[in-house]
Structure formats: structure tokens, C-alpha cells
Amino acid sequence: xxxxxxxxxxxxxxxxxxxxxxxxxxxxxxxxxxxxxxxxxxxxxxxxxxxxxxxxxxxxxxxxxxxxxxxxxxxxxxxxxxxxxxxxxxxxxxxxxxxxxxxxxxxxxxxxxxxxxxxxxxxxxxxxxxxxxxxxxxxxxxxxxxxxxxxxxxxxxxxxxxxxxxxxxxxxxxxxxxxxxxxxxxxxxxxxxxxxxxxxxxxxxxxxxxxxxxxxxxxxxxxxxxxxxxxxxxxxxxxxxxxxxxxxxxxxxxxxxxxxxxxxxxxxxxxxxxxxxxxxxxxxxxxxxxxxxxxxxxxxxxxxxxxxxxxxxxxxxxxxxxxxxxxxxxxxxxxxxxxxxxxxxxxxxxxxxxxxxxxxxxxxxxxxxxxxxxxxxxxxxxxxxxxxxxxxxxxxxxxxxxxxxxxxxxxxxxxxxxxxxxxxxxxxxxxxxxxxxxxxxxxxxxxxxxxxxxxxxxxxxxxxxxxxxxxxxxxxxxxxxxxxxxxxxxxxxxxxxxxxxxxxxxxxxxxxxxxxxxxxxxxxxxxxxxxxxxxxxxxxxxxxxxxxxxxxxxxxxxxxxxxxxxxx
Numbered sequence: 001x002x003x004x005x006x007x008x009x010x011x012x013x014x015x016x017x018x019x020x021x022x023x024x025x026x027x028x029x030x031x032x033x034x035x036x037x038x039x040x041x042x043x044x045x046x047x048x049x050x051x052x053x054x055x056x057x058x059x060x061x062x063x064x065x066x067x068x069x070x071x072x073x074x075x076x077x078x079x080x081x082x083x084x085x086x087x088x089x090x091x092x093x094x095x096x097x098x099x100x101x102x103x104x105x106x107x108x109x110x111x112x113x114x115x116x117x118x119x120x121x122x123x124x125x126x127x128x129x130x131x132x133x134x135x136x137x138x139x140x141x142x143x144x145x146x147x148x149x150x151x152x153x154x155x156x157x158x159x160x161x162x163x164x165x166x167x168x169x170x171x172x173x174x175x176x177x178x179x180x181x182x183x184x185x186x187x188x189x190x191x192x193x194x195x196x197x198x199x200x201x202x203x204x205x206x207x208x209x210x211x212x213x214x215x216x217x218x219x220x221x222x223x224x225x226x227x228x229x230x231x232x233x234x235x236x237x238x239x240x241x242x243x244x245x246x247x248x249x250x251x252x253x254x255x256x257x258x259x260x261x262x263x264x265x266x267x268x269x270x271x272x273x274x275x276x277x278x279x280x281x282x283x284x285x286x287x288x289x290x291x292x293x294x295x296x297x298x299x300x301x302x303x304x305x306x307x308x309x310x311x312x313x314x315x316x317x318x319x320x321x322x323x324x325x326x327x328x329x330x331x332x333x334x335x336x337x338x339x340x341x342x343x344x345x346x347x348x349x350x351x352x353x354x355x356x357x358x359x360x361x362x363x364x365x366x367x368x369x370x371x372x373x374x375x376x377x378x379x380x381x382x383x384x385x386x387x388x389x390x391x392x393x394x395x396x397x398x399x400x401x402x403x404x405x406x407x408x409x410x411x412x413x414x415x416x417x418x419x420x421x422x423x424x425x426x427x428x429x430x431x432x433x434x435x436x437x438x439x440x441x442x443x444x445x446x447x448x449x450x451x452x453x454x455x456x457x458x459x460x461x462x463x464x465x466x467x468x469x470x471x472x473x474x475x476x477x478x479x480x481x482x483x484x485x486x487x488x489x490x491x492x493x494x495x496x497x498x499x500x501x502x503x504x505x506x507x508x509x510x511x512x513x514x515x516x517x518x519x520x521x522x523x524x525x526x527x528x529x530x531x532x533x534x535x536x537x538x539x540x541x542x543x544x545x546x547x548x549x550x551x552x553x554x555x556x557x558x559x560x561x562x563x564x565x566x567x568x
Contacts, residue, residue, distance in 0.1 A: 008123075008126070012132065016119055016122060016123075017115075017119070019136075020114075020115040020116075020118040020119050020122075020139065020143075021111070021115045023114075023115070023118060023140070023143075023144075023427070024111045024112075024114040024115045024118070024143075025111060027114070027144060027427065027430075027431060028040060028110075028111065028114075028447070030447075031107060031111075031447045032107075032111070034447070034449075035103070035104045035107045035108065036100045036101075036103050036104045036107075037103070037449055037450065038103075038107075038447040038448060038449050038450065039103065039106065039107065039110075039447065039448065039450055040107075040110060040152040040153070040446070040447050041152035041153040041446060041447075042153055042446070042448060043448050043449075043450060043451065043472075043475070043476075044153055044472070044475060045153045045154060045475075046106060046110075046153050046155070047450065047475045047476060047478065047479040048083070048475055048478050048479070048492045049086060049106060049154075049155045049156070050102040050103055050105070050106035050479055050482075051072075051102065051478045051479050051481065051482055052080070052083075052084075052085060052086045053086055053089045053090065053092060053093045053102070053105055053106060053109065054093045054101070054102040054105065054482040055070050055071065055080065055093065055482075055485065056085070056086065056087060056089060056090025056091075056092075056093040057090055057091070057092065057093020057094040057095070058093065058485055059080075059090070060090050060091070060093070060094060061094060067080070067087075068080040068081050068085070068250040071462075071481055071485045071486060071487050071488060072478055072481065072488055072490065072491035072492075073489070073490075073491035073493070073497065073500060074462075074463045074487040074488060074489045074522070074524075075463070075487075075522050075523070076257075076497060076499070076500070077253070077257065078250040078251075078253050078254050078257070079491060079493070080250070081250040081251045081253070081254045082254065082261075082491065082493025082494065082495065082497070083492075083493040083494040084156040084195070084196030084197070084198055084494075085196065085247075086155065086156060086159075086195055086196060087194040087195070087247065088159075088191045088192070088193075088194035088195040089109055089159075089195065092105055092108075092109060093105065097482075097483075098482055098483050099450070099452065099453060099479060099480060099482055099483060101482075102479065102482045103450050106155070109155065109159075110152075110155060110158070113155060113158040113159040113160075113161065114143050114144075114158065115143075115161075116159075116161025116162070116165065117139075117142055117143035117158070117160055117161040117164075118139035118140065118142070118143040118144075118161075119139065119161060119165065120139075120142075120160075120161040120162065120163065120164035120165035120168065121138045121139045121141070121142035121143065121161075121164045121384065121387050121388070121391075122135045122136060122138060122139035123135075123164070123165065123168040124138070124164040124165075124167050124168040124171070124388065125137075125138035125139070125387070125388055125391040126168075127168050127171050127172055128171070128326060128330065128388060128391075128392075129325045129326060130325055130391045130392060130394070130395045131395060131398065132419075133394065133398055133418070133419025133420070133422075134325075134391045134392070134394040134395035134398060134419065135391055136419060136423050137316065137390055137391050137393075137394035137419065137422045137423055137426065138387045138388055138390060138391030138394075139387075140422075140423045140426040140427055140430075141310070141313045141316070141317075141383075141386060141387035141390040141391070141426055142160075142164065142383055142384055142387035143161075144426060144427055144430035144431075145309055145310050145313055145383045145386070145387070145430055146281050146282065146285050146287075146288060146308045146309070146310045146429060146430045147281075147282070147306055147307050147308050147309060147379060147383070148383075148430065149281075149282040149284050149285055149430070149432045150282040150302065150303055150306040151303070153303075154303075156195055156196040156198050156199070157198060157199065157377055157380070159192075159195050159196075159199070160192075160199055160380050160384075162188050162189065162191055162192030162195070162203075163192060163199065163202075163203050163206075163380070163381075163384060164384055165188050166185045166186070166188040166189040166192060166203075167185075167210075168185075169181055169182070169184050169185030169188060170182065170185040170210075173185055173229070173232075174214075174225075174229070177224065177225065177226045177229050178229070179226065179228035179229045179231065179232035180232070182229055182232040182233055182236060183232040183235060183236050185236065186232075186233075186235070186236020186237065186239060186240055187236070187239070189203060189207065189236075189240055190236075190239050190240045190243045193240065193243055193244060193247070194243060194247065197247075197248075197251070197368065197371060197372070198372065198373075198374075198377055199377070199380060200244070201368045201369065201371075201372060202377075202378060202380065202381055204240075204244065204368075205366070206381065207240075248368075251371065255371075258495070258497050258498065260495060260496070260497065260498050261495045261497075262370065263370055263371060263372065263373055265348075265350045265351075265363070266350050267373070268347055268348065268350075268359075268363060268375065269347070269348065269349045269350040269352075270300060270301065271300075271301050271304045271305070271347065271373065271374045271375065271376070272305075272346060272347025272348055272349065272359070272375050272376070273299070273304070273305035273307055273345065273346055273347065273375070273376045274299070274305070274346070275346065276295050276298075277295075277299060277305045277306065277307045277308075277346075277376065278307050278308060278309065278342070279292055279295055279308060280292050280295045280296040280299060280302075280305065280306050280307065280308055281296070281306065281308040282296075282306050282308075282432065283296065283302075284432035284446060285308075285429075285430075285431075285432055286428065286429070286431045286432060287428065287429050287431075288308060288311075288429070289432075292308065301374075304373075304374035304376050304377070305376055306376075307345060307376055307379045307382075309379075309382070309383060309386055310426065310429050310430060311429065312422075312425045312426050312429050313386055313387065313390050313426060313429075314386065315393070316389070316390035316391075316393035316394055316397075316422065317338070317386045317387075317389035317390045317393055318389075318393065319392075319393030319396055319397070320388075320389035320390060320391065320392030320393030320394075320395070320396065321334070321335045321389050321392075321393075323396060324392035324393060324395055324396045325392055325395045325396075326392045331389070331392065334385045334388055334389050335385075335389065337381070337382075337385040338382055338385045338386055338389070341378055341379070341381040341382040341385065342379070342382045343358060343359075344358060344359050344362070344375065344378050345359075345375055345376050345377070345378035345379045345382060346359065346375065346376075347359045347375030347376065348360040348363065348375070359375050373494055390426075394419060394422045397418055397422065398418055398419055432446075450479070451476055453476075453480035453483060454530065454557075454558060454559025454560045455557075455558040455559060456556075456557025456558035456559045456560040456562070457480065457528050457530075457557070457559070457560050457562075458483055458484075459484070460486065460526055460528065460562065461486070461525050461526060462486035462487040462488065462525065462526070463486070463487040463488065463489065463522070463523060463524045463525060463526075464486055464487070464488050464489070464524065464525065464526045464527070464528055465488065465489040465490065465507070465519065465524050465526070465527050465528070466488060466489075466490050466527075466528045466529075466530065467507065467510065467527060467528070467529045467530065467534065467539045467542060468530070468533055468534045468537040468538070468539040469490060469503075469504045469507055469539075470533070470537055471492065472533075473490075473530065473533045474490045474491060474492045475492050476533070477490040478490065478491060478492055489503070489522070489524060503518065506518060507539075508538040508539070510527065510539075510542060511527070511542070511545060511552055511563060516551070516552060516565060519565055520565060524565060525564070525565060526562055526563065526564055526565070527562075527563040527565070528560050528561070528562055528563075529542050529543055529560060529561040529562075529563070530559070530560055531543060531560075531561060532559070542561075543556075543561045550566075551565060551566035552564070552565060552566075553566075
């Protein structure tokens with residue numbers, strides 16, 4: 001590994017920014033043409049996450065001291081902490097209002113997440129010593145590994161670019177003894193943590209492990225460390241740790257208030273991927289989706305257990321591990337990291353031995369890991385280590401192309417073209433089908449249209465409860481609540497509160513006297529029935545039922561049936 005950092009010229013930075021944005025747009029084409037209409041993959045979690053960012057902006061402007069007291073799951077507390085809060089994206093939520101703005105904002109952040117993952121891995125690979133072409137291979141390998149397609153509905157998992165970016169700034173800052181660069185690294189790390197603990201916890205433990213290695217190295221060789229750099233380090237660590245504590249408080253309160261939110265060993269075991277998950281590609285994957293269907297169909301939870309890293313990436317990583325521009329010690333460390341993170345991403349069975357399944361040790365003894373839902377998402381760090389090794393492998397190929405070996409036939413091919421071919425191969429292997437309309441095309445991953453709110457529900461007083469209370473419908477209500485953020489009983493999180501589950505069961509009998517009494521007890525003013533969504537559910541035909549209790553007025557509005565509850 002080189003002792004001095006390679007310079008980053010303004011032209012390279014500009015080309016990197018534009019190139020990463022262009023690749024993100026092309027890989028998800030034609031989504032950029034419909035930023036306010038569609039979302040990637042499905043109309044499930046993206047709707048909730050679009051609301052989360054919108055709520056973040058609303059809370060910053062109107063209730064910054066009650067940030068986690070969101071408008072959903074009325075009348076429960078800290079409801080934003082029922083899932084990853086995406087706090088780091090909250091400033092984007094300040095711009096625009098309503099559903100359309102929420103979807104545009106979400107899609108821009110979705111594309112930004114892919115672009116930043118490319119940029120971060122590119123910069124880290126450059127800092128470790130590879131050239132521009134090989135660094136582009138590293139960026140593509142991290143941002144567009146095939147497994148990511150299955151996560152296109154999980155913005156908090158895709159938003160991993162801060163991990164390699166902060167590592168790049170840390171390496172560069174300590175090499176150059178630059179206090180401002182070191183402080184910038186910790187600011188990026190803190191921002192990454194603020195996006196959610198799914199990746200933030202991984203980053204925290206990674207930084208702790210690297211800090212331990214750095215301390216051992218410093219004790220051995222005693223390289224000079226300026227006072228300003230030391231102060232920046234202490235300030236950055238304090239900021240990172242303080243933010244972690246501050247963000248953890250509402251989640252800890254949720255665990256106290258809702259014991260059902262705890263991740264049990266059985267839940268972790270159910271989401272732990274089997275070893276064959278590493279050869280299971282997403283269904284939409286252009287190259288391997290159909291070929292690995294048999295393996296994928298046997299998985300118990302496809303979104304959390306699809307870990308296919310890509311043949312091209314693994315081949316280049318193997319070449320990079322066996323030799324290349326990295327020092328032997330660095331290559332060995334990266335190869336070990338691939339193995340360790342891959343094993344940890346397999347999770348643990350409920351009664352397995354911690355020696356055979358070391359993830360159990362994290363779950364049992366390491367702070368924070370009992371709150372992590374899906375062990376397979378540790379594949380983010382596996383993917384980063386593979387990407388850095390793939391960059392080294394690509395650099396070996398470029399050296400051949402430049403005439404540094406006996407393979408003379410490669411000398412006639414420009415090295416830039418070889419690097420571009422590596423990148424194209426990785427992007428092709430990581431691209432997806434559009435399965436909409438019953439046919440397949442290579443236009444990009446699926447991007448369904450977002451359902452619009454019925455005009456009749458807009459502007460109604462709150463608190464409100466919307467029927468039917470199904471999971472797909474609740475996701476819609478959450479997104480639609482960005483129109484004014486009325487308090488709604490409906491919600492969607494990573495667990496189901498016991499009281500909410502009980503109310504859902506009771507509301508099947510609405511509008512009988514018992515349900516009306518329950519709704520009045522929590523001060524609900526309106527029940528809004530969506531007849532189109534109620535078809536095929538227990539709430540179908542609710543508008544035809546006769547209320548058995550007084551104080552209920554039914555009226556039809558544009559697309560909905562509204563029930564007004566009197567206070568008595």
C-alpha cells in the first residue's frame with residue numbers, strides 16, 4: 001500500500017460525479033422519466049420509506065424536539081422508531097409537500113444511494129492504490145453487485161455509500177495528517193449511522209475493529225500524529241457515539257413499551273440464510289435470475305436471503321487476492337474480511353453452536369445486535385471487501401493490457417477499453433428485468449406506478465382510521481398521509497404492535513357498538529372506508545352494514561365512505 005495518497009484532480013471528481021449519476025440513471029431506466037409516478041421494485045416498503053423522509057422534513061420544521069412522534073400508529077408513542085427512521089435524509093424532506101413530492105424525493109434519493117455507493121468504493125479503491133479504470137471496477141462491483149436488486153425496495157439497505165466514503169477519508173486523513181479530512185470522515189460516518197442501525201451498527205463495529213488495528217500499528221511504529229488530528233479524532237468519535245446514543249433512545253423506549261418488538265432467536269433463525277443463498281440471484285437479474293430460480297424458490301425469505309455476489313466480481317476478486325498492486329498484508333486482510341463477513345451473514349439457527357455459527361456471539365454478547373432483523377444484510381461488508389479485491393484484480397488485467405506481461409496480443413487493446421469492459425460486464429451481470437405486463441425486457445428493474453390518494457380523503461379532520469387494515473392498504477395510507485400529515489391509526493413498521501394487531505381484529509366487526517366504543521376511547525373522529533381496497537377482504541360491504549350504536553354518521557365522498565363518530 002502506498003505511503004502517499006494519489007491526487008484527486010477536479011476533472012476526475014467531476015467525471016466521477018457525473019458518471020456515477022449517469023450509470024444509476026441508466027441501470028434503472030426508465031424510472032428517471034417518471035420520478036413522480038413510479039417507484040422501483042414494488043409498491044410495498046418504498047411507499048413507507050417515502051413517507052419516512054417526508055415526515056423527517058415535516059418534523060424538522062414543525063416539531064424537532066418530538067421528531068420520533070410520527071403521525072402514524074395513533075395513539076402510540078415513538079412510532080417513527082418502529083422501523084429504520086432514515087434520519088440522515090430528513091433535510092431532503094423539507095423540500096416539497098404531499099404525495100407527489102414524496103415520491104420524487106424518494107426516487108432521487110434512491111438514485112443518489114446507488115451513485116454514492118459507486119463514488120465511495122471508487123475513492124477508497126483509488127486511495128488503496130489502483131488506477132482510475134480499476135477504481136471504476138471497484139465502484140461498479142460495490143454498487144451493482146447482483147444481490148442489490150433484491151434490495152431495491154429497501155432504501156436503508158441500499159444507502160451504504162457512506163461506509164466506503166468515510167473509510168476513504170479516514171485513510172487519506174491519517175496518511176496526510178489532515179485534521180479536517182479526519183473530521184470529515186467522522187461526519188460522514190455519523191451521517192451513515194443516522195440512516196439506520198441496519199448498516200450503522202455494522203459500520204460502528206467495523207470502525208472499532210479498524211481502530212484497534214490502527215492502535216496496534218501506531219504502538220509498533222509510532223508514526224507522527226499531529227495534535228489537530230488527534231483533536232479531530234476525539235471530536236469525531238464523540239460526535240459518532242453521541243449520535244448513536246441519541247438515536248438509540250427512542251428505539252430502546254419502543255422495546256420497553258412493546259416487548260413484541262424484541263428479535264427472538266427463532267426470528268433470527270427464520271431469516272438466517274443457508275449457505276446456498278450465495279448462489280441465489282434475484283428473480284429480476286438479467287443473467288442469473290432464471291438460472292438460480294430453483295435455489296431461490298427454496299429460500300424461506302427471499303428478500304433477506306438472496307446473497308449472490310456475481311461471478312465476474314468474484315473472479316476479479318480472486319485475481320486481486322492472489323496478486324496485484326495491494327500489499328500482501330492488505331490482500332490477506334481483505335480476503336479474510338470476505339470470509340468473516342460472509343460467515344456472519346449466514347446468521348445462526350435457533351439452537352446452533354456459536355462456534356459453528358459465530359453470529360450467535362454477536363446476538364448474545366455484542367450490544368445492539370439483538371435489534372438487527374436480518375443477518376444477511378451483513379453481505380454489504382462482504383460486498384465491499386470483494387469490490388476492493390475486484391479493483392485489484394482489474395488492475396492486474398490492465399497491467400497485462402499495458403504490455404507488462406508476455407501476453408502480446410493484449411498490448412494492442414487500450415487499457416481504458418479493458419477497464420470499460422470489466423465495468424460493463426459487472427453492470428450487465430447486476431442488471432435486471434422489467435417484469436411488468438407479463439413480459440420480460442432489459443429496460444431495467446420493475447418500476448410500478450404509485451397509487452394516488454382518493455380525493456375524498458383529503459383535508460379530513462384527525463385522528464382517523466382507514467379501512468381495510470391490510471398490510472398493502474396500510475402502506476398506502478401511510479404514504480397518503482403526507483398530504484397534511486393527519487394523525488392516523490394505521491401504520492407499517494418492522495414489527496406489529498400488540499395493541500394494533502388486536503384493534504385490526506376487532507375492526508372486522510365495524511361498525512358495531514364494541515368497535516365504536518374502542519375508537520372513541522382513543523379519540524378517533526373518523527373512519528374512512530376505501531371500497532376499492534376492501535374487495536376480497538373482511539371489510540368488503542362494510543358500507544352496507546347498519547350501525548347498531550348511535551352517534552355514527554355515514555357519508556360518501558369522492559372514492560371513499562366516511563364515518564363520523566360523535567364523542568358519545
